[in-house]
Amino acid sequence: xxxxxxxxxxxxxxxxxxxxxxxxxxxxxxxxxxxxxxxxxxxxxxxxxxxxxxxxxxxxxxxxxxxxxxxxxxxxxxxxxxxxxxxxxxxxxxxxxxxxxxxxxxxxxxxxxxxxxxxxxxxxxxxxxxxxxxxxxxxxxxxxxxxxxxxxxxxxxxxxxxxxxxxxxxxxxxxxxxxxxxxxxxxxxxxxxxxxxxxxxxxxxxxxxxxxxxxxxxxxxxxxxxxxxxxxxxxxxxxxxxxxxxxxxxxxxxxxxxxxxxxxxxxxxxxxxxxxxxxxxxxxxxxxxxxxxxxxxxxxxxxxxxxxxxxxxxxxxxxxxxxxxxxxxxxxxxxxxxxxxxxxxxxxxxxxxxxxxxxxxxxxxxxxxxxxxxxxxxxxxxxxxxxxxxxxxxxxxxxxxxxxxxxxxxxx
Amino acid sequence: xxxxxxxxxxxxxxxxxxxxxxxxxxxxxxxxxxxxxxxxxxxxxxxxxxxxxxxxxxxxxxxxxxxxxxxxxxxxxxxxxxxxxxxxxxxxxx
Numbered sequence: 001x002x003x004x005x006x007x008x009x010x011x012x013x014x015x016x017x018x019x020x021x022x023x024x025x026x027x028x029x030x031x032x033x034x035x036x037x038x039x040x041x042x043x044x045x046x047x048x049x050x051x052x053x054x055x056x057x058x059x060x061x062x063x064x065x066x067x068x069x070x071x072x073x074x075x076x077x078x079x080x081x082x083x084x085x086x087x088x089x090x091x092x093x094x095x096x097x098x099x100x101x102x103x104x105x106x107x108x109x110x111x112x113x114x115x116x117x118x119x120x121x122x123x124x125x126x127x128x129x130x131x132x133x134x135x136x137x138x139x140x141x142x143x144x145x146x147x148x149x150x151x152x153x154x155x156x157x158x159x160x161x162x163x164x165x166x167x168x169x170x171x172x173x174x175x176x177x178x179x180x181x182x183x184x185x186x187x188x189x190x191x192x193x194x195x196x197x198x199x200x201x202x203x204x205x206x207x208x209x210x211x212x213x214x215x216x217x218x219x220x221x222x223x224x225x226x227x228x229x230x231x232x233x234x235x236x237x238x239x240x241x242x243x244x245x246x247x248x249x250x251x252x253x254x255x256x257x258x259x260x261x262x263x264x265x266x267x268x269x270x271x272x273x274x275x276x277x278x279x280x281x282x283x284x285x286x287x288x289x290x291x292x293x294x295x296x297x298x299x300x301x302x303x304x305x306x307x308x309x310x311x312x313x314x315x316x317x318x319x320x321x322x323x324x325x326x327x328x329x330x331x332x333x334x335x336x337x338x339x340x341x342x343x344x345x346x347x348x349x350x351x352x353x354x355x356x357x358x359x360x361x362x363x364x365x366x367x368x369x370x371x372x373x374x375x376x377x378x379x380x381x382x383x384x385x386x387x388x389x390x391x392x393x394x395x396x397x398x399x400x401x402x403x404x405x406x407x408x409x410x411x412x
Numbered sequence: 413x414x415x416x417x418x419x420x421x422x423x424x425x426x427x428x429x430x431x432x433x434x435x436x437x438x439x440x441x442x443x444x445x446x447x448x449x450x451x452x453x454x455x456x457x458x459x460x461x462x463x464x465x466x467x468x469x470x471x472x473x474x475x476x477x478x479x480x481x482x483x484x485x486x487x488x489x490x491x492x493x494x495x496x497x498x499x500x501x502x503x504x505x506x
Binding site: 062063064067068127129130131134 | 425426427428444448449451452454455458
Protein backbone atom coordinates (compact mmCIF):
# COMPACT_ATOMS: atom_id res chain seq x y z
CA UNK A 1 0.00 0.00 0.00
CA UNK A 2 1.25 3.49 -0.84
CA UNK A 3 1.24 6.37 1.62
CA UNK A 4 -1.38 8.96 0.67
CA UNK A 5 -0.94 12.69 1.11
CA UNK A 6 -3.60 15.37 1.26
CA UNK A 7 -2.44 18.14 -1.07
CA UNK A 8 -5.48 20.29 -1.70
CA UNK A 9 -8.54 21.57 0.15
CA UNK A 10 -11.59 23.24 -1.36
CA UNK A 11 -14.41 24.59 0.79
CA UNK A 12 -17.86 26.10 0.32
CA UNK A 13 -19.23 26.21 3.86
CA UNK A 14 -21.41 28.18 6.25
CA UNK A 15 -18.21 29.18 8.08
CA UNK A 16 -16.67 30.65 4.94
CA UNK A 17 -14.93 29.82 1.70
CA UNK A 18 -11.23 29.75 2.50
CA UNK A 19 -9.38 27.44 4.85
CA UNK A 20 -8.21 30.45 6.88
CA UNK A 21 -11.71 31.86 7.24
CA UNK A 22 -13.21 28.49 8.16
CA UNK A 23 -10.49 27.63 10.63
CA UNK A 24 -10.62 31.03 12.33
CA UNK A 25 -14.39 30.76 12.73
CA UNK A 26 -14.14 27.23 14.09
CA UNK A 27 -11.37 28.21 16.45
CA UNK A 28 -13.26 31.24 17.74
CA UNK A 29 -16.51 29.29 17.95
CA UNK A 30 -18.41 31.74 15.75
CA UNK A 31 -21.72 30.13 14.90
CA UNK A 32 -23.06 30.27 11.36
CA UNK A 33 -26.46 29.02 12.49
CA UNK A 34 -29.25 31.56 12.11
CA UNK A 35 -33.01 31.83 11.60
CA UNK A 36 -33.88 30.45 8.18
CA UNK A 37 -35.78 32.56 5.70
CA UNK A 38 -37.12 30.48 2.83
CA UNK A 39 -40.52 30.22 1.18
CA UNK A 40 -42.97 28.91 3.78
CA UNK A 41 -40.36 28.77 6.55
CA UNK A 42 -43.15 29.86 8.91
CA UNK A 43 -44.42 26.29 8.55
CA UNK A 44 -41.31 24.99 10.34
CA UNK A 45 -41.43 24.47 14.08
CA UNK A 46 -37.87 25.79 14.45
CA UNK A 47 -36.71 27.50 11.26
CA UNK A 48 -32.95 27.37 11.68
CA UNK A 49 -30.05 26.51 9.40
CA UNK A 50 -26.42 27.16 8.62
CA UNK A 51 -26.42 28.55 5.10
CA UNK A 52 -23.68 29.34 2.61
CA UNK A 53 -23.20 32.83 1.20
CA UNK A 54 -22.98 31.85 -2.43
CA UNK A 55 -23.39 33.67 -5.74
CA UNK A 56 -23.71 31.19 -8.58
CA UNK A 57 -23.10 33.85 -11.23
CA UNK A 58 -19.89 34.89 -9.52
CA UNK A 59 -18.90 31.23 -9.42
CA UNK A 60 -18.52 31.35 -13.20
CA UNK A 61 -21.39 29.13 -14.26
CA UNK A 62 -22.60 30.48 -17.56
CA UNK A 63 -26.38 30.31 -18.11
CA UNK A 64 -26.41 27.22 -20.38
CA UNK A 65 -24.51 25.28 -17.71
CA UNK A 66 -26.14 26.88 -14.71
CA UNK A 67 -29.63 25.78 -15.73
CA UNK A 68 -28.56 22.15 -15.30
CA UNK A 69 -26.96 22.50 -11.87
CA UNK A 70 -28.76 22.08 -8.58
CA UNK A 71 -27.31 24.10 -5.71
CA UNK A 72 -25.58 20.96 -4.41
CA UNK A 73 -23.74 20.54 -7.70
CA UNK A 74 -22.72 24.18 -7.75
CA UNK A 75 -21.18 23.74 -4.30
CA UNK A 76 -19.40 20.55 -5.34
CA UNK A 77 -17.95 21.96 -8.54
CA UNK A 78 -16.71 25.16 -6.89
CA UNK A 79 -15.18 23.24 -3.95
CA UNK A 80 -13.43 20.88 -6.38
CA UNK A 81 -12.04 23.80 -8.38
CA UNK A 82 -10.72 25.32 -5.17
CA UNK A 83 -9.12 22.05 -4.06
CA UNK A 84 -7.45 21.63 -7.44
CA UNK A 85 -6.19 25.22 -7.39
CA UNK A 86 -4.97 24.76 -3.83
CA UNK A 87 -2.92 21.72 -4.84
CA UNK A 88 -0.77 23.84 -7.17
CA UNK A 89 -0.62 21.43 -10.06
CA UNK A 90 -1.69 18.00 -8.77
CA UNK A 91 -3.48 17.32 -12.06
CA UNK A 92 -0.49 18.15 -14.22
CA UNK A 93 1.27 15.25 -15.87
CA UNK A 94 -1.31 12.63 -14.81
CA UNK A 95 -3.44 10.74 -17.30
CA UNK A 96 -7.01 11.84 -16.77
CA UNK A 97 -8.13 8.21 -16.64
CA UNK A 98 -5.93 7.73 -13.58
CA UNK A 99 -7.84 10.39 -11.64
CA UNK A 100 -11.02 9.48 -9.78
CA UNK A 101 -13.88 11.46 -8.29
CA UNK A 102 -15.40 10.18 -5.04
CA UNK A 103 -18.26 12.20 -3.69
CA UNK A 104 -20.65 11.76 -0.81
CA UNK A 105 -24.12 13.26 -0.68
CA UNK A 106 -27.14 12.28 1.31
CA UNK A 107 -29.92 14.20 -0.37
CA UNK A 108 -28.29 15.38 -3.62
CA UNK A 109 -30.59 17.57 -5.70
CA UNK A 110 -33.40 17.70 -3.18
CA UNK A 111 -33.98 21.42 -3.77
CA UNK A 112 -34.69 20.83 -7.46
CA UNK A 113 -36.90 17.86 -6.68
CA UNK A 114 -38.76 19.93 -4.11
CA UNK A 115 -39.40 22.59 -6.78
CA UNK A 116 -40.70 19.90 -9.11
CA UNK A 117 -43.07 18.52 -6.50
CA UNK A 118 -44.26 22.04 -5.69
CA UNK A 119 -45.18 22.43 -9.37
CA UNK A 120 -46.79 19.00 -9.58
CA UNK A 121 -48.70 18.86 -6.32
CA UNK A 122 -48.76 22.42 -5.05
CA UNK A 123 -49.67 24.12 -8.31
CA UNK A 124 -51.42 21.06 -9.76
CA UNK A 125 -49.41 21.61 -12.94
CA UNK A 126 -47.79 18.97 -15.13
CA UNK A 127 -45.15 21.42 -16.39
CA UNK A 128 -42.09 19.69 -14.94
CA UNK A 129 -38.80 21.08 -16.23
CA UNK A 130 -37.04 18.78 -18.71
CA UNK A 131 -33.83 19.25 -16.72
CA UNK A 132 -35.21 18.01 -13.40
CA UNK A 133 -33.81 14.49 -13.51
CA UNK A 134 -30.35 15.80 -14.43
CA UNK A 135 -30.49 18.34 -11.60
CA UNK A 136 -31.84 15.96 -9.00
CA UNK A 137 -29.96 12.73 -9.58
CA UNK A 138 -27.50 11.73 -6.89
CA UNK A 139 -24.48 11.39 -9.14
CA UNK A 140 -24.85 14.84 -10.73
CA UNK A 141 -22.34 16.58 -8.40
CA UNK A 142 -19.62 13.98 -9.00
CA UNK A 143 -20.36 13.84 -12.71
CA UNK A 144 -20.07 17.61 -13.08
CA UNK A 145 -16.74 17.62 -11.23
CA UNK A 146 -15.57 15.09 -13.80
CA UNK A 147 -16.90 17.13 -16.72
CA UNK A 148 -15.49 20.37 -15.34
CA UNK A 149 -11.98 18.92 -15.22
CA UNK A 150 -12.05 16.24 -17.91
CA UNK A 151 -11.49 13.43 -15.41
CA UNK A 152 -12.15 10.04 -16.99
CA UNK A 153 -11.23 7.61 -14.21
CA UNK A 154 -13.75 6.18 -11.75
CA UNK A 155 -16.53 8.59 -10.86
CA UNK A 156 -18.42 7.38 -7.82
CA UNK A 157 -21.15 8.74 -5.60
CA UNK A 158 -21.69 7.44 -2.09
CA UNK A 159 -24.97 7.94 -0.32
CA UNK A 160 -24.76 6.54 3.19
CA UNK A 161 -26.64 9.41 4.83
CA UNK A 162 -24.49 11.31 7.33
CA UNK A 163 -21.34 9.25 6.76
CA UNK A 164 -21.42 9.65 2.96
CA UNK A 165 -18.40 11.89 2.52
CA UNK A 166 -16.23 10.06 5.05
CA UNK A 167 -16.98 6.92 3.07
CA UNK A 168 -16.08 8.81 -0.12
CA UNK A 169 -12.71 9.90 1.29
CA UNK A 170 -12.05 6.43 2.69
CA UNK A 171 -12.86 4.67 -0.55
CA UNK A 172 -10.74 7.16 -2.48
CA UNK A 173 -7.87 6.58 -0.05
CA UNK A 174 -8.08 2.80 -0.59
CA UNK A 175 -7.82 3.22 -4.35
CA UNK A 176 -4.93 5.68 -4.27
CA UNK A 177 -3.10 3.63 -1.65
CA UNK A 178 -3.53 0.41 -3.63
CA UNK A 179 -2.37 2.00 -6.88
CA UNK A 180 -5.67 1.62 -8.76
CA UNK A 181 -5.58 5.34 -9.44
CA UNK A 182 -2.98 8.08 -9.02
CA UNK A 183 -5.11 10.96 -7.77
CA UNK A 184 -8.50 11.34 -6.13
CA UNK A 185 -10.84 14.29 -5.86
CA UNK A 186 -12.84 13.29 -2.79
CA UNK A 187 -15.32 14.79 -0.38
CA UNK A 188 -18.95 15.66 -0.07
CA UNK A 189 -21.66 18.16 -0.94
CA UNK A 190 -25.11 18.84 0.42
CA UNK A 191 -27.85 21.44 -0.10
CA UNK A 192 -30.78 20.13 1.91
CA UNK A 193 -32.53 23.36 2.85
CA UNK A 194 -35.76 22.84 0.93
CA UNK A 195 -39.07 22.93 2.75
CA UNK A 196 -39.90 19.29 2.01
CA UNK A 197 -36.57 18.10 3.31
CA UNK A 198 -36.71 20.31 6.41
CA UNK A 199 -40.24 19.17 7.23
CA UNK A 200 -39.17 15.54 6.88
CA UNK A 201 -36.26 16.04 9.29
CA UNK A 202 -38.56 17.92 11.62
CA UNK A 203 -41.06 15.05 11.57
CA UNK A 204 -38.34 12.74 12.88
CA UNK A 205 -37.94 14.93 15.97
CA UNK A 206 -34.23 15.31 15.25
CA UNK A 207 -34.03 19.09 14.84
CA UNK A 208 -33.02 21.45 17.64
CA UNK A 209 -35.26 23.87 19.43
CA UNK A 210 -34.42 27.53 18.92
CA UNK A 211 -32.28 28.88 21.73
CA UNK A 212 -34.32 31.70 23.23
CA UNK A 213 -31.34 33.95 23.86
CA UNK A 214 -29.36 33.32 20.69
CA UNK A 215 -30.53 31.18 17.75
CA UNK A 216 -26.87 30.68 16.84
CA UNK A 217 -26.47 28.64 20.02
CA UNK A 218 -29.29 26.21 19.28
CA UNK A 219 -27.10 23.19 18.56
CA UNK A 220 -25.45 21.99 21.77
CA UNK A 221 -23.50 18.75 21.29
CA UNK A 222 -22.84 16.74 24.46
CA UNK A 223 -24.66 19.31 26.63
CA UNK A 224 -27.41 18.06 28.93
CA UNK A 225 -29.83 20.60 27.44
CA UNK A 226 -29.17 19.57 23.82
CA UNK A 227 -32.32 19.18 21.77
CA UNK A 228 -31.14 18.10 18.34
CA UNK A 229 -29.23 19.08 15.28
CA UNK A 230 -29.45 22.02 12.90
CA UNK A 231 -29.16 21.38 9.18
CA UNK A 232 -26.37 23.02 7.22
CA UNK A 233 -25.31 23.13 3.58
CA UNK A 234 -22.04 23.26 1.68
CA UNK A 235 -19.22 21.20 0.26
CA UNK A 236 -15.73 20.13 1.23
CA UNK A 237 -13.34 18.46 -1.21
CA UNK A 238 -9.78 17.23 -0.76
CA UNK A 239 -7.17 15.96 -3.16
CA UNK A 240 -5.47 12.70 -2.27
CA UNK A 241 -2.29 11.71 -4.06
CA UNK A 242 0.53 9.27 -3.45
CA UNK A 243 3.04 10.67 -0.98
CA UNK A 244 5.92 9.93 -3.37
CA UNK A 245 4.31 11.95 -6.15
CA UNK A 246 3.53 14.81 -3.81
CA UNK A 247 7.10 14.90 -2.53
CA UNK A 248 8.62 14.66 -5.99
CA UNK A 249 6.61 17.60 -7.29
CA UNK A 250 7.38 19.57 -4.10
CA UNK A 251 3.70 19.89 -3.25
CA UNK A 252 2.65 21.34 0.06
CA UNK A 253 1.62 18.28 2.05
CA UNK A 254 -1.23 19.19 4.34
CA UNK A 255 -1.46 15.85 6.07
CA UNK A 256 -1.80 12.15 5.47
CA UNK A 257 -4.70 9.74 5.53
CA UNK A 258 -3.47 6.72 7.41
CA UNK A 259 -6.54 4.62 8.07
CA UNK A 260 -10.21 4.03 7.38
CA UNK A 261 -12.72 1.97 9.31
CA UNK A 262 -16.13 1.09 7.95
CA UNK A 263 -18.76 -0.95 9.78
CA UNK A 264 -22.49 -1.39 9.62
CA UNK A 265 -24.82 -1.77 12.60
CA UNK A 266 -27.39 -3.89 10.80
CA UNK A 267 -29.62 -3.58 13.82
CA UNK A 268 -31.85 -0.51 13.73
CA UNK A 269 -32.38 1.85 10.81
CA UNK A 270 -32.04 5.02 12.92
CA UNK A 271 -30.90 4.20 16.45
CA UNK A 272 -27.11 4.55 16.82
CA UNK A 273 -25.16 1.58 18.08
CA UNK A 274 -22.19 2.23 20.35
CA UNK A 275 -20.87 -1.21 19.45
CA UNK A 276 -20.98 -0.44 15.72
CA UNK A 277 -19.36 2.95 16.21
CA UNK A 278 -16.61 1.46 18.39
CA UNK A 279 -16.02 -1.24 15.82
CA UNK A 280 -15.49 1.42 13.15
CA UNK A 281 -12.95 3.26 15.32
CA UNK A 282 -11.11 -0.01 15.97
CA UNK A 283 -11.18 -0.82 12.27
CA UNK A 284 -9.66 2.57 11.47
CA UNK A 285 -6.88 1.99 14.00
CA UNK A 286 -6.21 -1.49 12.63
CA UNK A 287 -6.18 -0.13 9.09
CA UNK A 288 -3.62 2.50 10.15
CA UNK A 289 -1.55 -0.11 11.96
CA UNK A 290 -1.65 1.88 15.19
CA UNK A 291 -3.01 1.29 18.67
CA UNK A 292 -5.57 3.36 20.53
CA UNK A 293 -2.76 5.00 22.48
CA UNK A 294 -1.54 6.67 19.27
CA UNK A 295 -4.64 8.85 18.95
CA UNK A 296 -4.11 12.39 20.22
CA UNK A 297 -7.57 13.86 19.63
CA UNK A 298 -10.91 13.14 18.00
CA UNK A 299 -13.33 15.05 15.82
CA UNK A 300 -16.65 13.65 17.00
CA UNK A 301 -19.75 13.05 14.95
CA UNK A 302 -21.40 15.03 17.78
CA UNK A 303 -24.74 15.91 16.26
CA UNK A 304 -26.34 17.31 19.38
CA UNK A 305 -29.13 14.74 19.31
CA UNK A 306 -30.00 12.97 22.53
CA UNK A 307 -29.20 9.53 21.15
CA UNK A 308 -26.03 10.14 19.16
CA UNK A 309 -24.01 11.91 21.79
CA UNK A 310 -24.60 9.24 24.43
CA UNK A 311 -23.81 6.40 22.02
CA UNK A 312 -20.69 8.10 20.71
CA UNK A 313 -19.43 8.77 24.24
CA UNK A 314 -19.94 5.11 25.12
CA UNK A 315 -18.20 4.04 21.91
CA UNK A 316 -15.15 6.22 22.60
CA UNK A 317 -14.93 4.83 26.14
CA UNK A 318 -15.14 1.32 24.78
CA UNK A 319 -12.22 1.88 22.41
CA UNK A 320 -9.97 4.05 24.54
CA UNK A 321 -10.81 2.68 27.97
CA UNK A 322 -9.15 4.68 30.76
CA UNK A 323 -7.52 7.02 28.23
CA UNK A 324 -10.92 8.14 26.92
CA UNK A 325 -11.14 10.89 29.53
CA UNK A 326 -7.75 12.29 28.49
CA UNK A 327 -8.45 12.70 24.77
CA UNK A 328 -9.68 16.11 23.55
CA UNK A 329 -12.90 15.62 21.57
CA UNK A 330 -14.27 18.36 19.30
CA UNK A 331 -17.82 18.57 17.95
CA UNK A 332 -17.94 21.39 15.43
CA UNK A 333 -21.51 20.84 14.20
CA UNK A 334 -22.47 23.26 16.99
CA UNK A 335 -21.42 26.11 14.72
CA UNK A 336 -21.56 24.87 11.10
CA UNK A 337 -24.62 22.70 11.47
CA UNK A 338 -25.05 19.19 10.18
CA UNK A 339 -24.05 19.06 6.53
CA UNK A 340 -25.36 15.47 6.29
CA UNK A 341 -23.57 13.93 3.31
CA UNK A 342 -20.90 16.66 3.38
CA UNK A 343 -20.41 16.64 7.14
CA UNK A 344 -17.66 14.04 7.25
CA UNK A 345 -15.57 15.83 4.64
CA UNK A 346 -15.88 19.23 6.31
CA UNK A 347 -14.97 17.76 9.69
CA UNK A 348 -12.07 15.85 8.12
CA UNK A 349 -10.76 19.20 6.86
CA UNK A 350 -11.32 20.86 10.25
CA UNK A 351 -9.40 18.04 11.92
CA UNK A 352 -6.57 18.54 9.46
CA UNK A 353 -6.48 22.29 10.00
CA UNK A 354 -6.65 21.82 13.78
CA UNK A 355 -3.56 19.63 13.68
CA UNK A 356 -1.74 22.03 11.37
CA UNK A 357 -2.42 24.87 13.78
CA UNK A 358 -1.89 22.68 16.85
CA UNK A 359 -5.26 23.61 18.32
CA UNK A 360 -8.05 21.41 19.63
CA UNK A 361 -11.22 23.04 18.31
CA UNK A 362 -13.94 23.91 20.81
CA UNK A 363 -17.29 22.21 21.19
CA UNK A 364 -19.47 25.27 21.47
CA UNK A 365 -22.67 25.75 23.46
CA UNK A 366 -21.78 23.04 25.93
CA UNK A 367 -23.67 24.59 28.79
CA UNK A 368 -24.70 21.76 31.08
CA UNK A 369 -22.78 18.62 31.94
CA UNK A 370 -24.47 15.32 31.25
CA UNK A 371 -23.51 12.25 33.25
CA UNK A 372 -23.91 10.15 30.10
CA UNK A 373 -21.55 12.47 28.21
CA UNK A 374 -18.64 12.86 30.59
CA UNK A 375 -15.53 13.05 28.39
CA UNK A 376 -13.31 16.02 27.55
CA UNK A 377 -15.19 17.80 24.77
CA UNK A 378 -13.00 20.94 24.75
CA UNK A 379 -15.97 22.89 26.03
CA UNK A 380 -16.55 26.32 24.51
CA UNK A 381 -12.92 27.47 24.24
CA UNK A 382 -10.25 26.32 21.80
CA UNK A 383 -7.28 24.66 23.40
CA UNK A 384 -3.91 25.61 21.91
CA UNK A 385 -1.35 22.85 21.69
CA UNK A 386 -3.88 20.08 22.32
CA UNK A 387 -4.62 18.63 18.89
CA UNK A 388 -1.57 16.40 18.66
CA UNK A 389 -0.45 14.79 15.41
CA UNK A 390 -2.81 11.87 14.93
CA UNK A 391 -6.59 12.15 14.91
CA UNK A 392 -9.69 10.16 14.29
CA UNK A 393 -12.72 11.77 12.72
CA UNK A 394 -16.05 10.01 13.23
CA UNK A 395 -19.10 9.92 10.96
CA UNK A 396 -22.12 7.84 11.81
CA UNK A 397 -25.35 7.54 9.88
CA UNK A 398 -28.96 6.54 9.73
CA UNK A 399 -28.90 3.18 8.07
CA UNK A 400 -26.10 2.19 10.42
CA UNK A 401 -23.07 2.98 8.26
CA UNK A 402 -20.19 4.01 10.55
CA UNK A 403 -17.13 5.53 8.88
CA UNK A 404 -14.01 6.63 10.72
CA UNK A 405 -10.92 8.17 9.14
CA UNK A 406 -7.49 8.29 10.74
CA UNK A 407 -5.22 11.13 9.71
CA UNK A 408 -1.78 12.37 10.59
CA UNK A 409 -0.53 15.90 10.40
CA UNK A 410 2.21 17.03 8.05
CA UNK A 411 4.28 17.90 11.12
CA UNK A 412 4.73 14.23 12.03
CA UNK B 413 -42.37 39.84 -33.90
CA UNK B 414 -42.11 36.72 -36.07
CA UNK B 415 -41.80 33.20 -34.72
CA UNK B 416 -38.22 33.12 -35.99
CA UNK B 417 -37.28 36.33 -34.19
CA UNK B 418 -38.88 35.22 -30.94
CA UNK B 419 -37.09 31.86 -30.95
CA UNK B 420 -33.79 33.55 -31.83
CA UNK B 421 -34.25 35.83 -28.82
CA UNK B 422 -34.86 32.80 -26.60
CA UNK B 423 -31.80 30.92 -27.86
CA UNK B 424 -29.60 33.96 -27.36
CA UNK B 425 -30.90 34.57 -23.85
CA UNK B 426 -31.13 31.02 -22.50
CA UNK B 427 -28.39 29.23 -24.42
CA UNK B 428 -26.01 32.06 -25.32
CA UNK B 429 -26.17 31.15 -29.00
CA UNK B 430 -24.61 33.63 -31.42
CA UNK B 431 -27.56 34.87 -33.54
CA UNK B 432 -25.37 34.91 -36.64
CA UNK B 433 -25.34 31.10 -36.47
CA UNK B 434 -29.10 30.85 -36.58
CA UNK B 435 -29.76 30.12 -40.22
CA UNK B 436 -32.64 27.77 -41.07
CA UNK B 437 -30.13 25.06 -41.96
CA UNK B 438 -28.13 25.38 -38.73
CA UNK B 439 -28.03 22.00 -37.01
CA UNK B 440 -29.07 22.29 -33.37
CA UNK B 441 -26.24 20.06 -32.16
CA UNK B 442 -23.73 22.27 -33.95
CA UNK B 443 -24.94 25.36 -32.09
CA UNK B 444 -24.79 23.66 -28.70
CA UNK B 445 -28.41 22.54 -28.34
CA UNK B 446 -28.37 18.87 -27.37
CA UNK B 447 -31.41 16.65 -26.88
CA UNK B 448 -32.01 18.01 -23.36
CA UNK B 449 -31.59 21.52 -24.74
CA UNK B 450 -34.27 20.84 -27.35
CA UNK B 451 -36.64 19.57 -24.64
CA UNK B 452 -35.94 22.66 -22.57
CA UNK B 453 -36.34 24.96 -25.56
CA UNK B 454 -39.76 23.46 -26.31
CA UNK B 455 -40.71 23.79 -22.64
CA UNK B 456 -39.84 27.49 -22.76
CA UNK B 457 -41.60 27.90 -26.11
CA UNK B 458 -44.82 26.73 -24.45
CA UNK B 459 -44.54 29.70 -22.09
CA UNK B 460 -43.44 32.18 -24.71
CA UNK B 461 -46.13 31.30 -27.26
CA UNK B 462 -48.87 30.14 -24.89
CA UNK B 463 -48.90 26.73 -26.53
CA UNK B 464 -49.41 23.21 -25.19
CA UNK B 465 -47.05 21.02 -27.20
CA UNK B 466 -47.68 17.27 -27.36
CA UNK B 467 -45.41 15.13 -25.16
CA UNK B 468 -44.14 13.01 -28.01
CA UNK B 469 -40.63 12.38 -29.34
CA UNK B 470 -39.77 14.81 -32.12
CA UNK B 471 -37.12 14.80 -34.81
CA UNK B 472 -36.03 18.41 -34.89
CA UNK B 473 -32.56 18.56 -36.38
CA UNK B 474 -32.22 22.18 -37.49
CA UNK B 475 -33.23 25.64 -36.35
CA UNK B 476 -35.56 25.78 -39.35
CA UNK B 477 -37.24 22.55 -38.20
CA UNK B 478 -38.03 24.17 -34.85
CA UNK B 479 -39.54 27.28 -36.43
CA UNK B 480 -41.65 25.22 -38.84
CA UNK B 481 -42.83 22.96 -36.03
CA UNK B 482 -43.81 25.88 -33.80
CA UNK B 483 -45.58 27.69 -36.62
CA UNK B 484 -47.47 24.48 -37.40
CA UNK B 485 -48.50 24.09 -33.77
CA UNK B 486 -49.65 27.71 -33.58
CA UNK B 487 -51.91 27.23 -36.60
CA UNK B 488 -53.18 23.85 -35.37
CA UNK B 489 -54.04 25.17 -31.94
CA UNK B 490 -55.71 28.30 -33.37
CA UNK B 491 -57.89 26.06 -35.53
CA UNK B 492 -58.76 23.69 -32.70
CA UNK B 493 -59.71 26.54 -30.38
CA UNK B 494 -61.78 28.45 -32.97
CA UNK B 495 -65.57 27.87 -32.83
CA UNK B 496 -66.54 25.33 -35.42
CA UNK B 497 -68.99 26.50 -38.15
CA UNK B 498 -69.51 23.10 -39.65
CA UNK B 499 -72.06 20.98 -37.92
CA UNK B 500 -73.07 23.61 -35.40
CA UNK B 501 -76.68 23.16 -36.42
CA UNK B 502 -76.56 19.64 -35.10
CA UNK B 503 -75.49 20.61 -31.58
CA UNK B 504 -78.16 19.87 -29.01
CA UNK B 505 -79.72 22.92 -27.44
CA UNK B 506 -79.03 22.90 -23.76
